[in-house]
Amino acid sequence: GAGVSQSPSNKVTEKGKDVELRCDPISGHTALYWYRQSLGQGLEFLIYFQGNSAPDKSGLPSDRFSAERTGGSVSTLTIQRTQQEDSAVYLCASSSGVSNYGYTFGSGTRLTVV
């Protein structure tokens, strides 16, 4: 597509439920990144994909968080047993490789855990 598309744009969930966040990167971009922005915080790195593999998962905050990417395209970030501290804007970005010009970000999914 023309840009990075994320869905849903907003998600309200009850504590303890599982959620799935979707990212559709720019066509042809091999690298895909997940970040999150909690209230008053910067963008926190979560995970990086090159193709379908994830060489760096170091930013995932706990084992409740997982992500996958299929067909070198769409990625899903799953949060199990959500907690209130998971409330944040989850941003996906893509690039055509190691980029000295940064990434193209989607508009994000605002997750609220009540």
Added chain:
Amino acid sequence: DQQVKQNSPSLSVQEGRISILNCDYTNSMFDYFLWYKKYPAEGPTFLISISSIKDKNEDGRFTVFLNKSAKHLSLHIVPSQPGDSAVYFCAAKEKGTYKYIFGTGTRLKVLA
């Protein structure tokens, strides 16, 4: 430990004047620096970049300065316009890596 710091959470500037946004970093292995701009309910958008081998990069009203000895980066916007009101993030990456580390952002408000 924050490797990229933006110590000013907010800044207000009159339209037409210069806006200066600052960023400090601790990692001497950073080789590329970026500034992103973010409007509410939108993703960050790339604004301007600078390589560690340079000390200045200019693009229209936007200039980024890099002082490696001080590990300090700044973004100058001149003249500032109301449409520049947004949150600005600086970001940096290590040579040979793919991952950008972001600061906490500075909210710029340009007053008409």
